[in-house]
Amino acid sequence: MPVQYLANLSLYVPELVVVATMMGVLFLESTYRENEKNHHFVFFLTLFGLLVAAVSVVANFTVLPTEFFTHSLIHDSFGNLSKLLMIFGTMASVYLSYQSREIDQDLKSEFSAIALGVLVGGMLLSSAHNMLTLYLGVETLSVLSYALAAMRKNDEKSAEAGLKYVLYGGVTAGLMLFGISHIFGALGTIQFTEIKLALEKVDGAKLAILIPSFLLFFAGIGYKIACVPFHMWSPDVYEGSPTPVTAFFSLVPKVAGVAALVRVTFSFFTVNVLLNHTWIALLSTIAALTLTIGNVTAIGQRSVKRMLAFSSISHVGMIILGVLVTSDEGLRSVMFYLISYLFMTIVAFYIVALVSEQYGNDYFERFNGLASRYPLMAILLTMVMFSLSGVPPLSGFVAKFNIFAVVIEKRYYVLALFAALNSVVSLYYYLKIVRLMIFKEAESSEEIRGFGFVNQALISICSVPVVLLGIYWERVLMWAQGAKLFVP
Amino acid sequence: MHNLLNYILWFPVLGMLGIVFIPGKQENTIRYWALLNTLITFGLTLVLYCKFDSTVGDMQSLFTINKPWIPSFHIFYALGVDGISLPMILLTALLFFLCILSSWTVGKSVKSYFALLLMLESTVFGVFMSLDFFLFYVYWEVMLLPMFFLIGIWGGENREYAAVKFFLYTFFGSILMLLGIIALYMVSGQTEESFNILALSGGKWSKEVLNIFGFSLPFAKIFFLAMFVGFAIKVPVFPFHTWLPHAHVQAPTAVSVILAGVLLKMGTYGFLRIAFPIFPEASIYFSSAIAWLGLINVIYGALCAMAQTDVKKLVAYSSVSHMGFVMLGLAAMTVQGMNGAVLQMFNHGTSTAMMFLLIGILYERSHHRWIVKPDGTKGFGGLYTQLPRYSIVFIIAMFASMGLPGLSGFISEALIFLGIYQKFTTITALALFGLLIGAAYLLWMFKRMFFGPVLDEVKKYNDMNAREIFYMVPLCVCVVVFGIFPSPLLNMMKASVGKLVSMLAGIHV
Numbered sequence: 001m002p003v004q005y006l007a008n009l010s011l012y013v014p015e016l017v018v019v020a021t022m023m024g025v026l027f028l029e030s031t032y033r034e035n036e037k038n039h040h041f042v043f044f045l046t047l048f049g050l051l052v053a054a055v056s057v058v059a060n061f062t063v064l065p066t067e068f069f070t071h072s073l074i075h076d077s078f079g080n081l082s083k084l085l086m087i088f089g090t091m092a093s094v095y096l097s098y099q100s101r102e103i104d105q106d107l108k109s110e111f112s113a114i115a116l117g118v119l120v121g122g123m124l125l126s127s128a129h130n131m132l133t134l135y136l137g138v139e140t141l142s143v144l145s146y147a148l149a150a151m152r153k154n155d156e157k158s159a160e161a162g163l164k165y166v167l168y169g170g171v172t173a174g175l176m177l178f179g180i181s182h183i184f185g186a187l188g189t190i191q192f193t194e195i196k197l198a199l200e201k202v203d204g205a206k207l208a209i210l211i212p213s214f215l216l217f218f219a220g221i222g223y224k225i226a227c228v229p230f231h232m233w234s235p236d237v238y239e240g241s242p243t244p245v246t247a248f249f250s251l252v253p254k255v256a257g258v259a260a261l262v263r264v265t266f267s268f269f270t271v272n273v274l275l276n277h278t279w280i281a282l283l284s285t286i287a288a289l290t291l292t293i294g295n296v297t298a299i300g301q302r303s304v305k306r307m308l309a310f311s312s313i314s315h316v317g318m319i320i321l322g323v324l325v326t327s328d329e330g331l332r333s334v335m336f337y338l339i340s341y342l343f344m345t346i347v348a349f350y351i352v353a354l355v356s357e358q359y360g361n362d363y364f365e366r367f368n369g370l371a372s373r374y375p376l377m378a379i380l381l382t383m384v385m386f387s388l389s390g391v392p393p394l395s396g397f398v399a400k401f402n403i404f405a406v407v408i409e410k411r412y413y414v415l416a417l418f419a420a421l422n423s424v425v426s427l428y429y430y431l432k433i434v435r436l437m438i439f440k441e442a443e444s445s446e447e448i449r450g451f452g453f454v455n456q457a458l459i460s461i462c463s464v465p466v467v468l469l470g471i472y473w474e475r476v477l478m479w480a481q482g483a484k485l486f487v488p
Numbered sequence: 489m490h491n492l493l494n495y496i497l498w499f500p501v502l503g504m505l506g507i508v509f510i511p512g513k514q515e516n517t518i519r520y521w522a523l524l525n526t527l528i529t530f531g532l533t534l535v536l537y538c539k540f541d542s543t544v545g546d547m548q549s550l551f552t553i554n555k556p557w558i559p560s561f562h563i564f565y566a567l568g569v570d571g572i573s574l575p576m577i578l579l580t581a582l583l584f585f586l587c588i589l590s591s592w593t594v595g596k597s598v599k600s601y602f603a604l605l606l607m608l609e610s611t612v613f614g615v616f617m618s619l620d621f622f623l624f625y626v627y628w629e630v631m632l633l634p635m636f637f638l639i640g641i642w643g644g645e646n647r648e649y650a651a652v653k654f655f656l657y658t659f660f661g662s663i664l665m666l667l668g669i670i671a672l673y674m675v676s677g678q679t680e681e682s683f684n685i686l687a688l689s690g691g692k693w694s695k696e697v698l699n700i701f702g703f704s705l706p707f708a709k710i711f712f713l714a715m716f717v718g719f720a721i722k723v724p725v726f727p728f729h730t731w732l733p734h735a736h737v738q739a740p741t742a743v744s745v746i747l748a749g750v751l752l753k754m755g756t757y758g759f760l761r762i763a764f765p766i767f768p769e770a771s772i773y774f775s776s777a778i779a780w781l782g783l784i785n786v787i788y789g790a791l792c793a794m795a796q797t798d799v800k801k802l803v804a805y806s807s808v809s810h811m812g813f814v815m816l817g818l819a820a821m822t823v824q825g826m827n828g829a830v831l832q833m834f835n836h837g838t839s840t841a842m843m844f845l846l847i848g849i850l851y852e853r854s855h856h857r858w859i860v861k862p863d864g865t866k867g868f869g870g871l872y873t874q875l876p877r878y879s880i881v882f883i884i885a886m887f888a889s890m891g892l893p894g895l896s897g898f899i900s901e902a903l904i905f906l907g908i909y910q911k912f913t914t915i916t917a918l919a920l921f922g923l924l925i926g927a928a929y930l931l932w933m934f935k936r937m938f939f940g941p942v943l944d945e946v947k948k949y950n951d952m953n954a955r956e957i958f959y960m961v962p963l964c965v966c967v968v969v970f971g972i973f974p975s976p977l978l979n980m981m982k983a984s985v986g987k988l989v990s991m992l993a994g995i996h997v
Contacts, residue, residue, distance in 0.1 A: 391633065391659070392626040401666070405561070408670045413700055416670075420663045427659055431652055439640050439648050474558050481560075 008068035011075045013056040014083060015123050021049025022116035029109040042109040043098045046116065047091060054087045065486035067129055071191050074129035074263075076486035081335060081479075082126040082259040085342055089251030090119045092346045092462075096244035099455070101357045103242050107151055114151075115248055117144040122256030125224075126263075131180045131190035134260060138176065138220050141253055142169040148245050149237050161240030168223060168233040176220025182213035192267050193488035199271045211278050214268070218282065221264070224257030227320060228289040231313050235297075238309035243353035243362070246305055250312045250345055255338055258316075262323055262334060266487050270326060283324040288418050291317030295425040304352050304362045307429060308345075311388060314426060315341060321419060322403045325410045328481070333402035335480035336473070340387075340395035343465045347384045350459050351377055354450030367433055369442025374451050378437045380463045385430040387466050390423045395469035402477075489539060493551050493567045493617055496532045496577070500525060500584075500610040504603045512599040519592060522602040526585040526609065533581040540574055542979045545987035547619065547686065557623070561673075562680050566619040571984030572760050572830055573616045575977060576753055579837045580616065582962065583749045584609045587742035589959040590845055593852060594740065596642060608634040608746065615754050621669050621683045624762075625662065628754070632658055635743070635751070643738040650731075650738035657721055657731040665718030668711040672766070675707065689765035691995055712770035715763045716778075722755030723811050726784040736804035741848025744800070748807045749841040753833045756814045760830070764818070765988065768995040772821065776912065779819035783915050785812025786922035794929040797860040797867075800851075802933055803843045806889060809922060810836045810897075816919060817904035821992050825907020826985045831977055832900035835888070838966045839897055842885035845963070849878065849956050853949040859936050870942030875951045879938055881960050888967040890930050891923060895971040 009016075025042050032039070057080050065076040097103055097111045121140030128134035146169065150162025184190050186209045187198040202210065219230060226234040238246045269279040294314030301307040315337075322334040355370070356362035371378035387394035400423065407416045469476055503525030510518050541548060547568035557565040569577065587605065594601050611634070614627030632655055640651035673682040675696055681687035696707035721728040736744050764771045771778075789809030796802040810832070817829030850868075851857055858867030872879045884895070891897040901923070909916045952960070970977055 386633070390663075392629045397629075401670070404667065404670050405673070408667065409674045411699065413667075413671070413698060416667055420667055421660075423663055424656060424660045428652075428656060431655065435640065435648055435652065438637065439651075472558075474560060477558075477560055 005069070008066070011060060011063065011066065011068055012073075014053045014060070014087075015120055017049060017053040017056060018116050018120050018123070021046060021053070022113050022120070024049065025109060025113045025116065029113070032109075039098075039105065039108050042112055043094070046094050046112040049116070050087050050091050050094070050119075054084060057083050057087065065484075067193070071193065072130035072133045073124075073127050074192075074486050075127065076484060078262070078331070078335075078483045078485040079127040079259065081483040082255055082338075083123050085255050085338055086119055086122045086126070086252045089248065089255065089342060089346075090115055092350075093244050093248035093251065095458075096247055096350060096353055097242075099450075100242060100244050100353060102353070103151065103244065111148070111151065111245070114144050114148050115252075118148065118248070118252055122252050125256040126259035128260065128263070129192045131183065131192075131195075134264075135173075135177060135180060135220070137256070137260070138224060139173060141224065141256060142173060145169075145249065145253065148248070149241050151245060152242060155240075157240035158242075161237040164233050164236050168230070172219045172223035172230060175216045179213040179216030179219070182209055183217065186210050186213070192263075196267055196271060196488045199268060199275065202272060207272070207274060210275065214275070214279065215282065217264075221257055221261050222286070224253050225261065225316050225319075226254070226313055227286050227316050228293045228313070231290070231294070234313060235306050235309040238312075239303055239306045243305065243349055243356055246309075247345065247349035247353070250308070250349070251342060254312070254316065255342075258319055258323070258334065258338065261320070262331065262485065265323055265326060266331075266485055270487070280324050280326075283320055284412070284415055287317045287320040287324065288415065289317075290314065290320065291419060291422040295422050295429075298426070298429045301429075302363055304364060304367070304433065305356070307364075307433075308348060308352070311426060311429070312345070314422060315388075317422070318400065318403050318419060321407050321412075321415060325406045325412070327406060327410070328484075329409065330406045331483070331485055332477065332481045333399070333406050335483050336402050336477055337399040339476060339480065340399040340466070340469050343462060343469075344384050344387050344396060347380060347459060347463045347466065348388070350455075350462065351381045354448060354455060358446075358448045358450060364433060364436055365443065367436045368440040370437040372442055373445070374448065374456075376456060377451060377459065380459055381437065382434045383463060384466060385434050387470070389427040389430040391427070393467075393470040395466050395473070398470055398473045489550055491553070492532065492536055492539070493553055493569060496529060496536065496581075497567065497610060497613045497617060499529045499532065500606040500613070504606040504610075507599060507603040507606065510599070512597075515595075515598040518598055518602050519588070522606060523585070523588045525606060526581070526588050529609070530581040530585045533578050536569065537574065537578060537980075540569075540980065542571065543983055544570075545983035546570065552619070554619075557620075561622070561683070562678065563622045563683055564620045565623060566684065567617040568619045568686075569617060571981040572757070572988075574980055575830065575834045576616045576750070576757060577613060579753075579834055580609065580612050580750050582966075583745060583837065583841055586841070586845070586959045586962065587745050589955060590745070590848060591740075591742045592955060594642065594742075601638070601642060604634040604638050605742065605746075608638070612746075612750055612754070616757065619685050621672070621685050621688070621762075624685065625666055625669055628665075629659075629662055631751070631754075635747070638743045639735060639739045642740040642743070645738075646734070647738045650734040653731045654735040657728070661718040661721035661728070664714040668714040668718075671707075671711055685762060685766070690991065691766075691768040693767065694769045706770075708767045708770040709773065712763060712767040712774065715758070715767070716774070719755045719758035719763060720781075722758065723752055723815065724755070724808065725778075725781050725811075725815060726788060729785075729789075729808050732808060733801055733804050736807070737798065737801050741844060741851070744804075744844045744848075745841045748804070748844060749837040752807060752811055753837060756811070756818065756829065756833055759818055760826075760988065764821075764992065768992050772992065772995060775819045775821060779816055779908065779912050779915050782812045782815030782819055783919055783922075785809060785815060786919050787812075787925070790922050790925035790929060794925060794932070797862075798857050799859050799933060799937070800844070800847050800857050802859070802929065803840065803847060806843075806926065806929070807836070807840055809926060810840070810889065812922070813901055813904050813919070816908050816915065817900075820904070820908040820911050821989060822907040822910055823986060823989050824903045825911075826989050827978060827981060828900050828903025828905075828907055830981045830985060831974065832897075832904060834977060835896040835900045835967075835970065838963050838970075839885055839888040839895075842881070842960065842963045842967065843889060845960065846878070846882050846885055849952060850949075854945070859933060866936070866940070866943065868937040868943065868946060869940040870938070870946055871949075872938040873942050874946050874949055877951045877957065881952070881957075881964060882934075882938070884964055884967060886930050886934060888971065890927050893971075894968075896967045896974070898971060899974045 125137030298310035387396035618624035793805035
């Protein structure tokens, strides 16, 4: 047994690397003097650690699906791809935080350490194969996220964001645990494969317990991906946190939550017909609500970050549509959506971060006339906005096309119509920012300090996939298809 | 020759990329570059015309291009041309060339203006050439981006509102079309031919059924309606026309010309290429509804035009009215009606382009477009005395768009009436009133603007200069020549239209 443990350890290298990096960061930070301004080493260590983790994830890609650590974790290429996405998301956010002026210098290394911790939680969540590891993943993610949200200790909004996050997180985690305990009570196991076996011969009386307990269980995941009705925390947290943190929140916990949702849906709800129908109905309702509420609320926002928060809620709605069809193509479309969403989000938040730290806020008017001063940046942000709303030939369109395709293949026409009409609504508020940047006169000719050569170059590089994935997406689609989920 | 369509499609893009590398200060270089580019593109389309075999009703095999693009979804980069798309391609190339000339006076960010115009040209070609449904959709949507910016940046006072309304409206229509495209892909079994417009045609989906919440609905009819909304917004057909007056009035002259001359035709082209061939039963089923909507377009557009005091808005509503004739011709589904409709698409393109160009010329002198100013005084008067050359061109344009015999509009409208009379007698009778109202609003407008005492303001205006005459001449020639001798155009489209009509006639509902 111990030998097996050690043999499986190689599958756990990415997580271990991240943990080691986190400890290294903490150690390195403690060597700094009180007023030391220079945190380069922490930054380089973090990026290096993440790079190593990414490489080790890639190195494990070819390993066949394995359950390890007494069947509590699973190694499959779906989990690997999610991990890779999360690692890239973390890298981007750490880089943003490194050059951000919204975060105090002495908090930057703290950000790196906590972000790495959240990443570990996310990686755990995406490879959990046991109710308890799943719960552990959710909690690791959440507890550290609370600290991130409240990072600007002296800022009222940041503190409020942190508190809201804690309260919501506490309640939903409690509900989830309550649900899990009932599932355990009814089936006598918490291991995913065994649950699936038990579900195959479950009777009516047990279903009466199981259905409500799975609904409770969903609360925890729903909260992490911020779908309606568990979305209320997200706009406040997004708005209150420093922009790099917001970018981080809209990437890592979302990918992790979606991965968990996919795994749970495919493992449990393909067996029993009644359970399957309940779950699909639940997800359909939630997807429709999430899309609509996210989009409609985004229209009236004044802060760009808050608008992006609501828009990301609606994107989750689209992703849930891809999950609920429970097919291989559905999985492929979800992965493709996540990949394209990653790049769009990074570019959008990158530019918004630079603008908002110049002016101290991120109201829409701050973007007035950006095109006349920084044409390249305005063009790229315009492109990302069009991509987010699903205008071809950009990656967001292809992502939506893939989701539509799987939804229509399953003949959920009404859902597809819902999603389509929502794209029109979303176009309205994405156009708002394009309009301001390009049609309006600039408020001032003040230079934006963040738009130096390096940043402009990095933003341009990050937005290459937004176009490329819209024009030639065959290859990436094949990668997304290669990410096979292990279904017990 | 094989790649001719590729050249036509990508040459404007090449021109756009070239503009990006010309420094923004050298405005004249940019203008000449764009002019040269569109001229060569027009030349290429003439080559296409010369090599075109008008006896073939199918896609011309000499030019067809079919390369895999996204194999996992069976999406092809498929281009082709037949008798229905060739007139549109020629019209597009001609109008863009003239529009570049007419935009010589645009002074605001010249570089992006011409770059966007060239991009627009390429996307319009893309719509008229695509034989792959996905590719068609991509071009259909991408076309919105340059339009949005062209209206939003170079437009009139209320340009933002107009640009956003235009974008949202069209996006709404096209997203419904996207659902239809995907549904067809799924129903046809996700094979190599599932995005192929030609392979999908012929009414294969009459037996498919949609199940929504336990109701069984006919697949073909539902998705015909989805496509109908997508195309009808573009045409625009009556309840979906409200974006058009705003977009037209706010857009700069060249963009109005393109919008009225080419983009509206994309809607009717969509019916001819996609909605009718793919869902023939549904289109026959709905044909009387389409005819009634066309009639409403004719009458309502004409009445609205009569009420306008802004001459550009008047012409914009006259487009609504004239596109109604095209819809009538389509709904007839007879040989004459269809031929008339395609001919009217071309002829309306030339005559309405003339009208918008002329209004643009006048606007450059007067900086307003009021026939009657909001305070009740006359906006123009005695233009005929002051601007004789301008007036002669204006008269040609006006009579062409009114449908006076001897000019181009007459032939196409006559064909449409011949075609529709066999199917819908009442509608024909009522639609004739549309012609009458058309004559009334145009003549009344002409009387108020060109006759009467010469206003002091008008005395300052100069007549058309050489450049302006130069770009009006080709259109005048088109309008006059095709009014007397339309057979080159009719020969071009005859075989393809005939094929479509006989396909529709072979369908039994």
